[in-house]
Amino acid sequence: MGLVADAGVGVGGDRLVDVQVVAAQLVGNAYRHARAPRRLRMYRLADRGLVRIEVGDGSPSLLPVLGRLDAPEHGRGLLMVNRLSVNWGHRRDDDRKTVWAEVRLA
Template identity: 45%
Template sequence: MRPVDSDDPATTVALPLDEDVPPLAAVRRWAAEALVGLTEDELDDCRLVITELVSNAYDHGVGPRAVRLRCSADRGVVRIEVDDASADDLTYGRSRLGPNRGRGLVIVDKLAGTWGVERHPGGKTVWAELPCGASHVPH
């Protein structure tokens, strides 16, 4: 893996998620290595959104799974994309896993400038875009 290059207006790095349990610590480390140019607050927000989206892909989706980071220097955003092979709908604010769950998408909604779901024949991609200062786009 190489760090995201700010000279490329839209650089993408990807990480396949082959494990049976979510490798959250490894995903957070990977994101920190890729997003070296962000401020600490921007990086914390990105890692939190990545954690929530990857956790949802494991809790509610099926494999294969992958996570991508796409940085756009000209737009000043980091786009986080998490794929899984399930076509199931997302539930905002509720979880089938119990009453103490279900806040992941609420957190994503509060931190991301915009987010959504793209369906495709192999499942879905849940994405979120977080703003980052133009001078802090990863490099």
């Protein structure tokens, strides 16, 4: 997760772990549930005190589903994203979608 650590320069401890977990869950979901191409983008939104993590994929019709705590066989990735981020969501284009999350820097 070197890219995540690089994007989180100046972010330490628990916040860096939060960014890493959110990025790993979004990337993992794209590989498990969507098709290529897949792309990870991270932006530091210093004026808002956030890191924005975006994962694009080639499956515009497969929208993210939050999941349930009582159904571990279906994963809990987006539940973790929901808990660790201040905002998350998705946007759909004609031939792709992007799932994004924003994590506080401090």
